[in-house]
Amino acid sequence: MYAIGEEETVGDAEYVNIWTLPERPARGPKPVYSRAQITEAAIRIADAEGLEAATMRRIAAEIGAGAMSLYRYVPSRDNLIELMADRLMGEIDLTGVPSGDWRADLTRYADGLRAMWRAHPWIAAVQRSLPGLGPNQLLLIERLMGVLDPLVPIDENLGLMALLNGYVEGAVREEISAAEELRRSGLSEAEWMARGHAHVDRLVKSGDYPIFTKIVMEARRPHLSRDDQFRHGLRRVLDCVAAALPPTAQPAG
Amino acid sequence: MYAIGEEETVGDAEYVNIWTLPERPARGPKPVYSRAQITEAAIRIADAEGLEAATMRRIAAEIGAGAMSLYRYVPSRDNLIELMADRLMGEIDLTGVPSGDWRADLTRYADGLRAMWRAHPWIAAVQRSLPGLGPNQLLLIERLMGVLDPLVPIDENLGLMALLNGYVEGAVREEISAAEELRRSGLSEAEWMARGHAHVDRLVKSGDYPIFTKIVMEARRPHLSRDDQFRHGLRRVLDCVAAALPPTAQPAG
DNA sequence: CCGCAATTGCGTACAACGTACTCAGTGGAG
């Protein structure tokens, strides 16, 4: 009787919340490595060769450990990637935010987020659905949402920050797209240009895509620098934010 | 001499542009399957069980083929995913766009994009850096960018559409996050609530994260329905677009 | 100070993945 369910191995994927799991229990030999060290090594590899190159064996080799040793510190590779993502959030420096000048604060955040993405383009491939609840992420939420917190209701605030995040991510994705695609393909730049542009040129020459053609022309000879383009778009977003604020809180017109 | 490069197998990853590669050459036995059929089967599996479940063997089984047969139609799994993504873009119906009423057109696009994301949440895990140049994507670009094309310069247009896309993606990511996380974890809803919420509750009760606490409270008892929230945010984005247009083109104040 | 038990690093092993290679069979072009 009761043969079904006897084994209790129902779920195949054991879900683990890394933020509830303490790094070190007690007693036993001194650990040689650490979560932080492993996370750092993984980020170093991902920066240099992409996220897919950051395999467990490769990371272990980077710090001079055996492959399975990592599992004494981290439950799974997915959890490690969560740690990596949170570590990256810590790179966005928001000390002193909120300062009282919301426009300056949000600009600083946008610049910081952009810099982080450009330094670690592989973050585009992570992008979890839930925001993640690591210490750095939480601190960031507190500070960023604190900028507009007394001025607008919380749901309005969330919407505006989603808008800001969306703008920055979209803009940076465009910036890093060419470089990332090039790296992923594994081709030399000349070869990649030859293959990729051949198709684009064919589309352009066909005459069927007039607006796409305009985009290509603009992309090949942009009017503004990357930085200016970003600043310009950001100003537009911030104007949008300003419009959503109550009229009593408009420091710099 | 010239030993180096003799083999020509320099790169390990052979980059293939799927859009230049014709599906059928000529001559030989009639193919039993087709790219479209394979793409459709893959999408069906991804919809039901997530993108990671759409393995080559699984897709092949779905259409009753051998695993390796798929490679007669598609060079690699990555290319197949490109096909899937482009197929999804075709779900966004923009016939008759641009219509002359830019606000209506952009609303229709936003609603269509949102519906597509909600129907195929795994698209969040794809998100290539480059936009991709499949037929559906190209058609979408032509129509969407055509909405504002004569009104604003092309680089401005690109920025505004990036803003719109960013808003929709951000909003939908939040909408689907809980469901996706639940599915990925493989737990029952009750179990997931118990584990996930326990951590959130601890953070809330600690008192260290006042703004995070506000967010949680709002999320648990939202003031507006999902749809209303989306509409509200979208209106704000469109107001932002309106502000960037020249004063001569303001049809509906 | 001495064992005991908890915990370490890590070698071995396995299942699942993408996909290279191979080959018998098929069917349009000459």
Added chain:
DNA sequence: CTCCACTGAGTACGTTGTACGCAATTGCGG
């Protein structure tokens, strides 16, 4: 008709994440 470019598919390989087990190490109760 013959020919050969093409088909579907079986087998096999390299790489991945990770379960398991074992010898070595160390803090703690006595």
